Amino acid sequence: MLNINNLKASIGDKDILKGVSLSINKGEVHALMGPNGSGKSTLAYVLSGKDKYEVNEGTVDFKGKNLLNMNVEERANNGLFLAFQYPMEIPGVQTSFFLRTAINAKRKFNNLPELDALEFAKLLKLKAQELNINSDMLKRDLNVDYSGGEKKKQEILQLSMLNPDLAILDETDSGLDIDALRIVSEGVNKARNKENSFLVITHYQRLLNYIKPDFVHIIADGKIVKSGDYSLALELEDQGYEKMAKA
Amino acid sequence: MNVDKFIENIKNKEINTYFQKNLLAVNPFKSHKIENYKYSQLNKIDFNKSHNYIHELNLNTKDNFLDDFQKSKVREGISSDHISWNFNGPDSAIRLSGLIEDPFNHIFNLDNINNDICIIDLSLYEEINFVFNYTKNKKISIVIIDSNYNIHKSPKCFKFNVYEKSNIEILQMSYNKNTSLIFYEFNQFNSSVVNLTVLQANNIHLRNEYYFNLGSDCICKISGANFSNLGINDNYSFIQHSKPNSSSREIFKSIVDHGAITNFQGKIYVNKIAQKTDGYQMSRSLLLDDISKSNNKPELEIYADDVKCSHGSTVSNINEDHLYYFNSRGISSELAAKILKKAFIQEVLDSIENISLKELSDKMINEFL
Numbered sequence: 001m002l003n004i005n006n007l008k009a010s011i012g013d014k015d016i017l018k019g020v021s022l023s024i025n026k027g028e029v030h031a032l033m034g035p036n037g038s039g040k041s042t043l044a045y046v047l048s049g050k051d052k053y054e055v056n057e058g059t060v061d062f063k064g065k066n067l068l069n070m071n072v073e074e075r076a077n078n079g080l081f082l083a084f085q086y087p088m089e090i091p092g093v094q095t096s097f098f099l100r101t102a103i104n105a106k107r108k109f110n111n112l113p114e115l116d117a118l119e120f121a122k123l124l125k126l127k128a129q130e131l132n133i134n135s136d137m138l139k140r141d142l143n144v145d146y147s148g149g150e151k152k153k154q155e156i157l158q159l160s161m162l163n164p165d166l167a168i169l170d171e172t173d174s175g176l177d178i179d180a181l182r183i184v185s186e187g188v189n190k191a192r193n194k195e196n197s198f199l200v201i202t203h204y205q206r207l208l209n210y211i212k213p214d215f216v217h218i219i220a221d222g223k224i225v226k227s228g229d230y231s232l233a234l235e236l237e238d239q240g241y242e243k244m245a246k247a
Numbered sequence: 248m249n250v251d252k253f254i255e256n257i258k259n260k261e262i263n264t265y266f267q268k269n270l271l272a273v274n275p276f277k278s279h280k281i282e283n284y285k286y287s288q289l290n291k292i293d294f295n296k297s298h299n300y301i302h303e304l305n306l307n308t309k310d311n312f313l314d315d316f317q318k319s320k321v322r323e324g325i326s327s328d329h330i331s332w333n334f335n336g337p338d339s340a341i342r343l344s345g346l347i348e349d350p351f352n353h354i355f356n357l358d359n360i361n362n363d364i365c366i367i368d369l370s371l372y373e374e375i376n377f378v379f380n381y382t383k384n385k386k387i388s389i390v391i392i393d394s395n396y397n398i399h400k401s402p403k404c405f406k407f408n409v410y411e412k413s414n415i416e417i418l419q420m421s422y423n424k425n426t427s428l429i430f431y432e433f434n435q436f437n438s439s440v441v442n443l444t445v446l447q448a449n450n451i452h453l454r455n456e457y458y459f460n461l462g463s464d465c466i467c468k469i470s471g472a473n474f475s476n477l478g479i480n481d482n483y484s485f486i487q488h489s490k491p492n493s494s495s496r497e498i499f500k501s502i503v504d505h506g507a508i509t510n511f512q513g514k515i516y517v518n519k520i521a522q523k524t525d526g527y528q529m530s531r532s533l534l535l536d537d538i539s540k541s542n543n544k545p546e547l548e549i550y551a552d553d554v555k556c557s558h559g560s561t562v563s564n565i566n567e568d569h570l571y572y573f574n575s576r577g578i579s580s581e582l583a584a585k586i587l588k589k590a591f592i593q594e595v596l597d598s599i600e601n602i603s604l605k606e607l608s609d610k611m612i613n614e615f616l
C-alpha cells in the first residue's frame with residue numbers, strides 16, 4: 001500500500017523529517033507515537049502533499065505510484081485520506097454540501113456518475129447515525145463553532161463517506177470524550193477491511209485498546225527509532241519516551 | 248491557466264490600465280469629515296451627451312453628490328452583449344411599464360400594485376428620475392435589473408418614500424458592461440422597514456450610491472456583493488439616523504480579480520436626537536490576485552450619546568489553508584475557489600427574503616462565479 005523510504009523534509013530552513021522509512025501493507029493498522037514536536041503531523045502533511053513542506057530526499061510509493069509526483073487532490077482521489085489534528089473551520093460552506101462535493105469529486109475521478117441528492121442524503125444519514133452525529137449539525141457551516149470533539153467526529157464522518165484506501169488519523173482521539181472515543185473507534189473499525197490500511201497517530205495507548213494496531217512505531221526527532229507490535233505501546237505507557245529512547 | 252483565460256487576462260489588464268490611468272482620482276480619500284466619494288473621475292470618461300436632472304436630496308450633506316453629474320455627460324455603451332438566464336418569475340411578477348402615472352415626473356404609487364414582486368428593467372426606460380411611494384403594511388419586493396441591455400446614457404435616480412409601518416424589499420442586479428450609475432434615496436418614515444440587496448457582477452464602470460434617511464423605530468438593511476474583474480466599481484452609502492430607536496445594518500462584500508478596483512465608502516450618521524440608534528456596518532474584500540485593489544472606508548459620525556454603533560473592514564486573499572482542506576478531500580482548486588467565493592458572499596444572499604428572489608439571485612451569482 002505505502003512504502004516510505006528515507007524521507008527527509010523541511011519547512012523553511014528547518015529540517016523536520018530526517019529520514020523516515022515505513023512500510024504499510026494492505027489490511028494493516030499501524031500506530032505512530034512520539035513526543036510533541038517529533039514530526040508526526042509533519043509526516044502526515046507531507047504525505048497528503050501540503051505544499052509548504054519541502055521534500056529533500058527519499059521516495060514514497062503509494063499503490064505502485066510515485067506519491068510525491070501527485071498534487072494534493074490527486075493523492076486524495078487516489079485513495080489517501082488525512083483526518084486532521086486541527087480541522088479547519090470554513091464559514092459559509094455547509095457541512096453536508098462539502099461532503100457531497102467531496103464524494104462527487106472522487107466519483108468523477110473514478111468515472112462514476114455523481115450521487116444525486118437523494119442517494120447522497122441516504123448515505124449521509126446512515127453514516128452520520130453510525131457516528132452519533134445529529135443531522136442539524138450537518139446543516140451548519142463546516143466545523144464552524146463545532147466543539148473540539150465534534151470536529152474530530154466530523155473528520156471521521158468524511159473518512160467513512162469517502163472510503164479511502166489509506167487513512168491517516170492525526171490525534172483523532174484527543175478532544176474526544178469517553179463515549180465519543182468508543183463511537184469513533186467503532187466507526188474506524190467498521191471501515192477497516194482487508195483492502196485498506198490505517199496509520200493512527202496518537203499519544204495515548206487507550207485509543208489502541210479500541211483500534212488494535214498490527215504495528216507500533218515510535219518517532220523521535222524526525223526519525224522512526226523503534227518499531228514493534230502492540231506491546232510496544234503498553235511499554236511506552238509504562239515507561240515514557242525518555243526511558244524508551246535510552247533503552 | 249488555459250489560453251482563453253490568458254487572453255482574457257491580457258485584455259482585462261489593458262482596459263484596467265486605461266481605467267487606472269484615466270479615471271482613478273489622484274487622491275481618492277480626502278481627509279475632511281464631510282467628504283463624499285472621489286474615487287473615480289466621471290468627467291474623464293468619454294461622455295457625449297449631457298443630462299440635467301433635478302434631485303431633491305434632503306439630507307444634510309454639504310458636498311452634494313450631484314455636482315459631478317451636472318458637470319458631466321454620460322458615455323455611449325461599450326458593448327451590449329447579452330448575458331441571459333431565464334427568470335421564471337411567479338405569475339404575480341409584473342413589469343412596471345404601463346404603471347407610469349405621470350410620464351414627466353415618473354411617480355409611482357406602489358400601493359396600486361397587487362403583486363408581491365415588481366420588476367423594473369432599466370433597459371426599458373430612458374427616464375432619469377423615479378419616485379416611488381409606498382404606504383401599505385404588506386411587504387412588497389422590487390427587483391431592479393441593470394443589464395447589458397441598459398444602454399441608456401443616463402444615471403438612474405430612485406427615490407423611495409417608505410411611509411409609516413410599510414415594508415419594502417429591493418433586489419438590485421447589475422451586470423452591465425456600460426457605465427452603470429444608480430442613486431437611491433430612501434426616506435423611511437417611522438416604523439418602516441427597508442431591506443436592500445445589491446448584486447453587482449462584471450460591471451466595467453459602476454457607481455452606486457445609497458442615501459437613507461431614517462425616522463424612528465425603523466429597520467434598514469443593506470447587503471451588497473460585488474464581483475469586479477474590470478474597471479472601477481464605486482459604492483457609497485450614507486445612512487442618516489434622524490430620529491431615535493432605529494437600526495441599520497450594512498454589509499458589503501467585494502471579490503476583485505484581474506486588476507480591477509473596487510471602492511466602498513459608507514457612513515453612518517447619527518443625529519443628536521437619534522438616541523438608541525443601533526448601527527452596524529461591515530465591508531469585506533477578497534482579492535484574487537495581487538494587481539487588484541480594494542479601498543474600503545467605513546465612517547461613523549455620531550452626535551447622540553446613547554447609541555450602539557460599530558463598523559469594520561477587512562481585505563484578504565482566498566485562504567490557502569481552506570483551499571488545502573478542499574484539495575485534501577479530492578476537490579480541485581478551481582471548484583474550491585468557486586465554492587469559497589460563494590461562501591464569502593453567502594451572507595448577502597441570505598439577506599434576501601423572498602424565495603423567488605433568492606432563486607433568481609442564485610442563478611445570477613452562479614453565472615458569474
Ligand SMILES: Nc1ncnc2c1ncn2[C@@H]1O[C@H](COP(=O)(O)OP(=O)(O)OP(=O)(O)O)[C@@H](O)[C@H]1O
Nearest residue numbers: 011012014016034035036037038039040041042043
Ligand atoms: N511552519 C513551521 N515553521 C517552523 N517550524 C515548524 C513549522 N511547522 C512545524 N514546525 C516544527 O516542526 C516540528 C514538528 O512538528 P509536528 O507538528 O510535526 O509535531 P508533532 O509530532 O505532530 O507534535 P504534536 O504531538 O505536538 O502534535 C516542531 O518542532 C514544530 O515546531
Ligand SMILES: [Mg+2]
Nearest residue numbers: 040041042085
Ligand atoms: Mg501533531
